[in-house]
Amino acid sequence: KQEVTQIPAALSVPEGENLVLNCSFTDSAIYNLQWFRQDPGKGLTSLLLIQSSQREQTSGRLNASLDKSSGRSTLYIAASQPGDSATYLCAVTDSWGKLQFGAGTQVVVTP
Amino acid sequence: NAGVTQTPKFQVLKTGQSMTLQCAQDMNHNSMYWYRQDPGMGLRLIYYSASEGTTDKGEVPNGYNVSRLNKREFSLRLESAAPSQTSVYFCASQTVDRGSEQYFGPGTRLTVT
Numbered sequence: 001k002q003e004v005t006q007i008p009a010a011l012s013v014p015e016g017e018n019l020v021l022n023c024s025f026t027d028s029a030i031y032n033l034q035w036f037r038q039d040p041g042k043g044l045t046s047l048l049l050i051q052s053s054q055r056e057q058t059s060g061r062l063n064a065s066l067d068k069s070s071g072r073s074t075l076y077i078a079a080s081q082p083g084d085s086a087t088y089l090c091a092v093t094d095s096w097g098k099l100q101f102g103a104g105t106q107v108v109v110t111p
Numbered sequence: 112n113a114g115v116t117q118t119p120k121f122q123v124l125k126t127g128q129s130m131t132l133q134c135a136q137d138m139n140h141n142s143m144y145w146y147r148q149d150p151g152m153g154l155r156l157i158y159y160s161a162s163e164g165t166t167d168k169g170e171v172p173n174g175y176n177v178s179r180l181n182k183r184e185f186s187l188r189l190e191s192a193a194p195s196q197t198s199v200y201f202c203a204s205q206t207v208d209r210g211s212e213q214y215f216g217p218g219t220r221l222t223v224t
Binding site for chain 2: 004009031032034036041042043044045046049051089091093097098099100101102103104
């Protein structure tokens, strides 16, 4: 059974620092990996989707890498801002097309 | 273009009561999903519908039923609510391409007392 782990569970950084969020998964037979952002009391917003054949994806200040063989993905957020405060979830799509989620990393960026 | 909508936003039920959570999408997506999110845990799949007329169980289907009413709408029913079903419920939709993004609704916060 695929297990997705996100460490740390919570992270606090001062504004301007780079954020590094980790995601690991136990079964490398994934279709793709997605990073989501969730604000308190809200739904999920997709940030980046990396296909299994890709090594990384970039969108503005966000960069996500994928190492399928080692079962790891990392989300980098450059020059963090207070507006980046949220919970970040990663999810892998298995070969059946189903998403398996990690528990998330709660990020606080202090001014 | 509203995306994925869910009703209601909040609901309080007593143990044993029943209710239906509604979900609709206007993106002409084939696949729709119901998840629950509990504190300290990621989202877990309850049921999904790969296309109109089909539904399948996910990881935690016990105590729930679903109906794919048409291509737009996918409802989740709790026949006899239990306190263990207190959770936040999310609906999502996706195109037929399983490599594409899933789009999520805003969620329904359900409390069963």
